[in-house]
Amino acid sequence: xxxxxxxxxxxxxxxxxxxxxxxxxxxxxxxxxxxxxxxxxxxxxxxxxxxxxxxxxxxxxxxxxxxxxxxxxxxxxxxxxxxxxxxxxxxxxxxxxxxxxxxxxxxxxxxxxxxxxxxxxxxxxxxxxxxxxxxxxxxxxxxxxxxxxxxxxxxxxxxxxxxxxxxxxxxxxxxxxxxxxxxxxxxxxxxxxxxxxxxxxxxxxxxxxxxxxxxxxxxxxxxxxxxxxxxxxxxxxxxxxxxxxxxxxxxxxxxxxxxxxxxxxxxxxxxxxxxxxxxxxxxxxxxxxxxxxxxxxxxxxxxxxxxxxxxxxxxxxxxxxxxxxxxxxxxxxxxxxxxxxxxxxxxxxxxxxxxxxxxxxxxxxxxxxxxxxxxxxxxxxxxxxxxxxxxxxxxxxxxxxxxxxxxxxxxxxxxxxxxxxxxxxxxxxxxxxxxxxxxxxxxxxxxxxxxxxxxxxxxxxxxxx
Ligand code: GUN
Ligand code: ZN
Numbered sequence: 323x324x325x326x327x328x329x330x331x332x333x334x335x336x337x338x339x340x341x342x343x344x345x346x347x348x349x350x351x352x353x354x355x356x357x358x359x360x361x362x363x364x365x366x367x368x369x370x371x372x373x374x375x376x377x378x379x380x381x382x383x384x385x386x387x388x389x390x391x392x393x394x395x396x397x398x399x400x401x402x403x404x405x406x407x408x409x410x411x412x413x414x415x416x417x418x419x420x421x422x423x424x425x426x427x428x429x430x431x432x433x434x435x436x437x438x439x440x441x442x443x444x445x446x447x448x449x450x451x452x453x454x455x456x457x458x459x460x461x462x463x464x465x466x467x468x469x470x471x472x473x474x475x476x477x478x479x480x481x482x483x484x485x486x487x488x489x490x491x492x493x494x495x496x497x498x499x500x501x502x503x504x505x506x507x508x509x510x511x512x513x514x515x516x517x518x519x520x521x522x523x524x525x526x527x528x529x530x531x532x533x534x535x536x537x538x539x540x541x542x543x544x545x546x547x548x549x550x551x552x553x554x555x556x557x558x559x560x561x562x563x564x565x566x567x568x569x570x571x572x573x574x575x576x577x578x579x580x581x582x583x584x585x586x587x588x589x590x591x592x593x594x595x596x597x598x599x600x601x602x603x604x605x606x607x608x609x610x611x612x613x614x615x616x617x618x619x620x621x622x623x624x625x626x627x628x629x630x631x632x633x634x635x636x637x638x639x640x641x642x643x644x645x646x647x648x649x650x651x652x653x654x655x656x657x658x659x660x661x662x663x664x665x666x667x668x669x670x671x672x673x674x675x676x677x678x679x680x681x682x683x684x685x686x687x688x689x690x691x692x693x694x695x696x697x698x699x700x701x702x703x704x705x706x707x708x709x710x711x712x713x714x715x716x717x718x719x720x721x722x723x724x725x726x727x728x729x730x731x732x733x734x735x736x737x738x739x740x741x742x743x744x745x746x747x748x749x750x751x752x753x754x755x756x757x758x759x760x761x762x763x764x765x766x767x768x769x770x771x772x773x774x775x776x777x778x779x780x781x782x783x784x785x786x787x
Contacts, residue, residue, distance in 0.1 A: 330386035339695035346695035363779030394453025394725035395655035396705035398642025399613035431462035440472035451727035483524035503538040522550035555591030616661035617650030630689035642708035659765035666690035694762035
């Protein structure tokens with residue numbers, strides 16, 4: 323296949339901005355006029371237009387103008403079968419699951435319903451600039467099959483797995499540990515590593531998993547150590563209280579997943595709002611990740627994730643960020659950035675603006691603040707690192723997939739023109755600082771309307787109407 327070029331204004335990351343306090347630009351790359359060369363869906367060259375174009379005479383080039391091109395967003399935690407149950411009023415996690423979520427997810431045992439749901443799901447992701455996700459399915463294998471099949475049709479990197487639960491849900495919705503083990507094994511053989519599909523062994527949460535179901539997960543991970551593990555951890559106070567009653571021999575929530583040898587690289591636990599300092603330290607040591615889901619922290623009233631604690635350089639925890647749709651009320655990772663900023667600003671801060679000394683010191687408080695560098699790194703390269711897929715996606719380094727999104731900085735509320743007056747002046751961003759300010763405006767003022775084009779493996783799969 324012959325190479326193609328994408329010319330435009332590019333912004334991506336080569337390092338973690340939390341490691342570059344006061345000089346975050348060192349973690350980023352910016353080309354006001356750049357060129358991305360793509361062959362067979364993979365990036366083969368990238369840099370300033372003049373330099374790169376010289377190396378590729380006669381290249382067929384698409385020029386994306388008046389847009390800022392960033393790597394495709396990575397949603398590290400999303401529930402595919404909750405696509406049609408967004409926006410249920412007024413309940414915290416456990417009653418919300420019983421009253422709204424389980425009844426809806428039960429419908430995904432029907433193949434036609436699941437197939438249609440998968441189309442809606444990926445259409446929404448692409449319209450939001452999300453090119454990679456780690457997704458929960460339902461307790462029916464049909465839902466996992468339909469998700470992977472639709473992902474393959476679009477060639478989108480998708481990590482997912484049969485989502486096991488054998489407690490605290492309607493009888494009809496429950497797996498047995500034996501059925502969960504056998505179906506997971508069959509699905510791993512059929513989908514893992516086929517095309518861009520990757521399999522995650524997925525106990526829904528320890529609160530809904532008996533010791534026998536957790537043993538099935540342990541056995542699967544032992545037999546398929548290359549697979550991911552995706553679950554929830556310490557999301558909601560009632561859940562945390564309940565889980566320790568179910569798994570009485572474990573000292574804390576993370577300890578349950580540790581007991582069954584699931585925590586380490588390629589493990590991610592959603593939320594982690596109520597993790598202790600000791601649990602953070604253990605995650606840091608073992609390389610397991612937490613997925614920060616700020617829309618969900620706020621929508622389900624679960625609490626505020628301690629981002630500044632997770633990013634403590636003395637015990638840095640790998641992070642992915644996610645929507646948690648429908649526990650989060652948006653599909654958009656731009657909305658996630660918006661809410662992450664607000665969670666960070668409010669977290670552990672007293673109403674008079676001072677810091678709550680019982681929970682954190684000044685350094686932790688500063689680490690809660692989501693600058694545009696921290697934010698956009700977290701939903702691109704940082705998310706890829708948290709999921710251990712940074713060899714495949716996350717930035718424009720040659721060898722990775724050409725998954726990217728073109729953002730329109732003028733697509734905020736009509737008539738505001740904040741970008742003109744505050745940031746850019748005429749034309750696009752001229753330097754890294756202007757670009758970062760522009761990205762901050764997009765994350766705080768914009769939403770999915772700012773997503774103009776989404777490309778997957780060098781093909782444009784979405785263009786805003
Ligand atoms: N814990 C177990 N299941 C779920 C779910 O569907 N959403 C959220 N937010 N938390 C969960
Ligand atoms: Zn979730």
